[in-house]
Amino acid sequence: MPRMIASWFGSPWEWPALRERPRSTTPLGTSCIHCEQQIILGDQGLVLSDAPDSPLHRRCFYAFLFSKPRRDARERGAATTTR
Numbered sequence: 001m002p003r004m005i006a007s008w009f010g011s012p013w014e015w016p017a018l019r020e021r022p023r024s025t026t027p028l029g030t031s032c033i034h035c036e037q038q039i040i041l042g043d044q045g046l047v048l049s050d051a052p053d054s055p056l057h058r059r060c061f062y063a064f065l066f067s068k069p070r071r072d073a074r075e076r077g078a079a080t081t082t083r
């Protein structure tokens with residue numbers, strides 16, 4: 001999971017992965033990949049390596065991570081039951 005993270009922004013928080021990744025400037029004006037709200041000054045967040053132009057709020061990171069595999073599994077399940 002941590003290997004997906006390219007960099008982070010905002011004030012640092014207690015998370016081991018942060019020590020291994022560079023801090024970037026806050027991408028003001030770009031939209032969060034999860035909640036689609038604009039990143040504003042003071043936000044904390046992450047930039048994923050497979051979506052370098054799409055930041056993610058710190059608070060949205062876990063929701064993003066745990067919502068995605070569920071959806072993928074459901075799509076896979078639907079595909080196998082309908083064909």
Ligand SMILES: [Zn+2]
Pocket residue numbers: 032033034035036037056057059060
């Ligand atoms: Zn967000």
